Amino acid sequence: MNQMIIKKCVGKDVFERMNYLLQLSNLALRQPGKDAASSLYSHLLVNVSQKAVQRMEPEVKRSICKRCHTLMIPGINSQIRIRKKRLRWKCNKCSNSKLFKTDPSHKLWIDNKEAIVETLRY
């Protein structure tokens, strides 16, 4: 290893925990009869990120139901349709739906080149 002083990453343990919880929730959903456990883990994930003020990536955030906090995986747990030129995610648990734009020119901030200033490896 180089003898550089490594900067300490802020909130690394929280990110580690959130990542682990997402994996757990994904794992529990694939096994039969554990959807309650899965939604409890993802509920904890949302709560942890809210308490510690460490944000999720938009794609991860969008895959969690806004109402009942279950992880939505299309085909297993949720439905994705295009209705009225808009993308609709429907949660099968609480039947709440989210709408997204389908406009190809619409871009998230994180996809821009200016958004990434520096990448650090820990």
Next chain:
Amino acid sequence: MTLTSSDFSATSKDSGKVYLFNLLKENLPRRTQSELNTLTDSTFVFTTNARKKGKVVRTKKQFLTRKERKKLNILKLPKQDWKYDELCEMRELWKQYMRNNLNLYPKIPTWEDPNWTNFNITLAKSEFIGAELTVIRSKNVNQVGMRGTVVLETKATFQIVTPKNELKILVKKPSVFTFTLDDMKFTIFGKYAIIRPSERSIKKIKTLLLPDL
């Protein structure tokens, strides 16, 4: 008593009262006529002076209450249909996560290290779902020696699945737990772990606590 302002706008205040009394005398039934004299001192509030009810705009609520969570079966875990062997993937994942989180390799920290307190704090803030817990000591004698993987953690309890495929709920306060990671052994004093799992990652943790012997 409702009167519109158009009936009343031209006249002054006193003449308005007289008008109102006359109107009441004409219209009220006879048995209530005697009560009219008691009304002389009272002030009248007309509908125009009264506040208009604003339209209550209801926003669509996005969160679920505890009752609704219970209805959808996502508040509590089911008691049956647990298999210890199915959870082995979860245990492997947890070991990976802990090794990453504690920065164990290439060097395992000892108590002489300068960042020993840091190590302890990250340990206390980490996740316990997926760990293999055993109860060493407890005031509840039946629970001593119980072993299983943690499936859920709440403020006061650990919920574990034993090798006999049962879901057991262990109370944190009167008991002491251990878990092993590779060749290290950790103990948790349940008395000091009574925090909501979501709040644990931001809570300040005291470095020195008296163990309950």
